[in-house]
Amino acid sequence: MSVTEITSAEEFRKVVLESQTPVVVDFNADWCGPCQMLRPKIEKLAEGGAKIASVNIDELDDLAEEYEVASIPCLVKFAGGKEIDRKVGLLPEKKVAKFVEDTMVGSDEAEVEEA
Amino acid sequence: MDYDVAIIGAGAAGLTAAIYAVRAGKKTAVFEKLVAGGQIVNTPKISNYPGTPGISGAAWSQALEKQASDLGAEMIYDEVLQLEQVDNGFKLSTEDESYTARTVIVATGLNERKMEVPGEAKFIGRGVSFCATCDGSFYKDKTVAVVGGGNTALSDALYLSDLAKKVYLVHRRAEFRGEFALQEKIKTRKNVELVLGYMPIEVVGDKRVTGLKIREREGTLEKTLGVDGIFVAVGKIPSNQLIADLVELDEAGYAITDDKCGTKTPGLFVAGDGRVKELRQLVTATADGAVAASSAIDFLA
Structure with a gap:
């Protein structure tokens, strides 16, 4: 699995809000250096099975505003259409991995929800 | 080994x-x-x-x-x-x-360096920022405060004055430590208000930052600046x-x-x-x- 690039509010609703399993959204921008440095780690985790979507806050500024993202990088975890947790700023790789853990397809939670 | x-x-x-x-x-x-x-x-x-x-x-x-x-x-x-x-x-x-x-x-x-005042840690990422170039674009047409008096504070204030409606530059001393050229530039920006001789004492807000409470460094006067964002540049x-x-x-x-x-x-x-x-x-x-x-x-x- 790779990181899903969200290109519209409609896609955000489908991929994130209506997801049956938890999803982590990476709010970022092209000009944000720390976001660029975080990106390869996010991609690696997505390839490892984590469900991660990316929102460019310049292209989808309404979403950034709606979820009160005021500093990036910002990782927001959604479950059942609602925010359940967030991490702002750069994090150690291990903590990012832990944060996205319950979005893993095959994690206990995911299996229960998919059953 | x-x-x-x-x-x-x-x-x-x-x-x-x-x-x-x-x-x-x-x-x-x-x-x-x-x-x-x-x-x-x-x-x-x-x-x-x-x-x-x-x-x-x-x-x-x-x-x-x-x-x-x-x-x-x-x-x-x-x-x-x-x-x-x-x-x-x-x-x-x-x-x-x-x-x-x-x-x-x-x-x-x-x-x-942090300001080490109540509310600061709680609002990091919800209005408190340590990087104007990273987070400035969230404050288009909004009101922000920059705290500090060195080169970083001055350049942050300049950078933000192009985006925000109004920028308060809060510094505890009467004079800035930053470069003369930057100080001169700041003076030409109509939307930058200098708040000198004041230090931050509390970040105020509910879900997000709504203000910065400040106190006179050599006095007791306190006031709250109504701001949407606070950029910390205190070294x-x-x-x-x-x-x-x-x-x-x-x-x-x-x-x-x-x-x-x-x-x-x-x-x-x-x-x-x-x-x-x-x-x-x-x-x-x-x-x-x-x-x-x-x-x-x-x-x-």
């Missing part, structure tokens, strides 16, 4: 040290708790580093990390929590692992906690080294912004990295 050279911190100094150490045939590891590059990743455009005008800090950092790891430096993304001397070298401990190395180069740099502090017992530190916490980056502990070197020196720039950080690596290589000979 696991490594000949263990480097703590993958910023400009640490990664440059890694390049020199691996090219000298030394088994080298670089420990990094966050991401490669360090402070420079926040710089959108590097203008004063020789040979790469205009490159972004992130692109430069990625290239440097790739250079070091392609040459054979091992990148370990983990935080070193303890550094101690053992027979013939050092032991580095992370949360779950420990490693040994014959020499250690500490290149942990600087961290942002930086060296991240030398790890080596406090192994290295002489000056009053501000910077490591005192000789001109070869050596410390009072044989085999332990400090490179980059965290040591006492005149100029803290990318070019002096990389220079330190080369010097420290060369000292470590000599020590191993």
Whole structure:
């Protein structure tokens, strides 16, 4: 699995809000250096099975505003259409991995929800 | 011993040290708790580093990390929590692992100084920011405060004055420490209001920041500035906690080294912004990295 690039509010609703399993959204921008440095780690985790979507806050500024993202990088975890947790700023790789853990397809939670 | 050279911190100094150490045939590891590059990743455009005008800090950092790891430096993304001397070298401990190395180069740099007032920590990412160029665009047509009086505070205020409706520049002294040219520029910005002689005492808000409470430095007058965002630019502090017992530190916490980056502990070197020196720039950080690596290589000979 790779990181899903969200290109519209409609896609955000489908991929994130209506997801049956938890999803982590990476709010970022092209000009944000720390976001660029975080990106390869996010991609690696997505390839490892984590469900991660990316929102460019310049292209989808309404979403950034709606979820009160005021500093990036910002990782927001959604479950059942609602925010359940967030991490702002750069994090150690291990903590990012832990944060996205319950979005893993095959994690206990995911299996229960998919059953 | 696991490594000949263990480097703590993958910023400009640490990664440059890694390049020199691996090219000298030394088994080298670089420990990094966050991401490669360090402070420079926040710089959108590097203008004063020789040979790469205009490159972004992130692109430069990625290239440097790739250079070091392609040459054979091992990148370990983990935080070193303890550094101690053992027979013939050092032991580095992370949360779950420990490693040994014959020499250690500490290149942990600087961290942002906080205002240390109530509400600050709670609102980081919800109105409190330490990086105007990172977060400024969230404040288009809004009101913000910049706290500080040095070059960073002045450039932040200038940068934000192009985006925000209004910028308060709050500084505890009557005069700024920053460059004269920046001060002159600030005066020409109609939407920048100087709030001098005041210090921050509380960040106010509910879900997000709504204000900054300030108090006269030599008085008792208090007031609250209604702001949507607060940019903190009150300086930086060296991240030398790890080596406090192994290295002489000056009053501000910077490591005192000789001109070869050596410390009072044989085999332990400090490179980059965290040591006492005149100029803290990318070019002096990389220079330190080369010097420290060369000292470590000599020590191993």
